[in-house]
Amino acid sequence: MAASSFRIPTVLSSEELMDKSFHRASKISKKGNDALDGKKKTALAKVTASGDIVVTALNNYVKKFPRMEKEDDFLPELVDLVIGIDAYKKSLGAVNWAAGRADKLKDETLRDIRRSKDVSVIEGAKSGFYGRLSSYLRQISDDLLFLQEAKNKFRDLPAVDPTVPTVVVAGFPNVGKSSLVKSLSTAAPRVAPYPFTTTGIIIGHINDDWRKFQIIDTPGLLDREFDKRNDIEKQAVLALRYLTDIMVFILDPSETCGYSMTKQMALLDSVKKGFEGIPMIVAESKSDLIRTESDNLHFSVETGDGMPELTDAVMSPLRRMFRERAAEEPTEES
Template identity: 30%
Template sequence: MTSIYNFKRIAPVPDATDFLDIVLSKTQRKTPTVVHPGYKITRIRQFYMRKVKFTQDTFDEKLRQILEEFPVLDNVHPFYADLMNVLYDKDHYKLALGQINTARHLIDAVAKDYVRLLKFGDSLYRCKQLKRASLGRMATIMKRQKDSLSYLEQVRQHLARLPSIDPNTRTLIVCGFPNVGKSSFMNKVTRADVDVQPYAFTTKSLFVGHMDYKYLRWQ
């Protein structure tokens, strides 16, 4: 079990509109763009099947990246699991990741269905309509993930601001009533730089500092 997690490595999560733009523009750039009516029907089918498969692969790559980069609460140290539950509500967090995973499987199923239909496309027009319908259904699935993507981006931004904490090292917890000098104490004895205000209820985040005492490192 890893004790320190580098949450800053999690890539930004685009909103649903940007997500679609990224995927569809990549499909346009990376796959052939011209097909002629004079081509054999087998070549026309392959042209559109390739576009559907490439779009599905790109969706899968982007969605899988989100699922792999965000921490799985059951696999992280209990300290981080409890902290994330307090900050983000673990049920909401798990639901959002679950919906992203479901969308990935739905897009995969749509692509397989339309690739199967394209194998029997009997004209350029028919194949083009099938390709358009498949990409439209994939886009609809992603648009429904708008709230989950937005929520996960908020979580990512917050996680990136969390200090690096090693739950397995020697730890002193400074807590107490408001405005009694906790932040000032941390600034004095550690290398932390906590903003200190002259009025109560001003420290609203988790702060971590490190110090050496008798050749031992404390956090």
């Protein structure tokens, strides 16, 4: 994965940045050939140190925060939902602006100090520098706070690779979703945070020869009718669309899950509406208990009945997607 949230630096507030830069400068004192020369060298060193601290920090934020372009492993749609892409880009732009201004200000101040032959002019240039530097930082104080909040929110985004074809499993609680995800995953699935949920999502990986797929179990997200959700939950469900390449909807005709088939069919309709345009495989679980005559796939994780057919139904379209995406990707050598 390319960018990860742990590489995103902690963002200092404008006051903290200013304090840091003042503090560094306050410790600097240089000797000169005479009083004027000493003042000049000290002022040059202070302005350089202060300016560099601010410019380096700001440039580092701009560089290390994800750009929300293709190579970032955050889903832009999720970032938009959780952080707001426009506001995010605006804040990064403002920080970039301030870095440029601070850098230019530093250079101009150093030039003025170098040319000066008067202690009071040197002092004036220096205090003017600090005044304008803190003014630039004050102008981006909201942006810095926004980015620090964004950093915290990035941490809660699921680390899914949007380039890897992904199957999402839906259905009422206890129909057998987790059992299926476990059975199809090559290694033990791991829990990843997901915005607005306390349970997170469970991501399993499927290694198919050299190819990799993801299979995602979404406790609490796709196990209730859409209309019955609050706005935040609705958004969380909608955002899931962007992770989903194929959906497997599980019906439990044994009803040992505790939900009647009528209720399960209603949920299926609701999920279908929310995920229009995304291919859906409807599969009936627990075929060791009951096997209906329906046209749906039938399977049992318990006995393995129907598993080859279900696996094939899931993997064929994933393999096709993998080939399509591989064809779209630029080659690595360049």
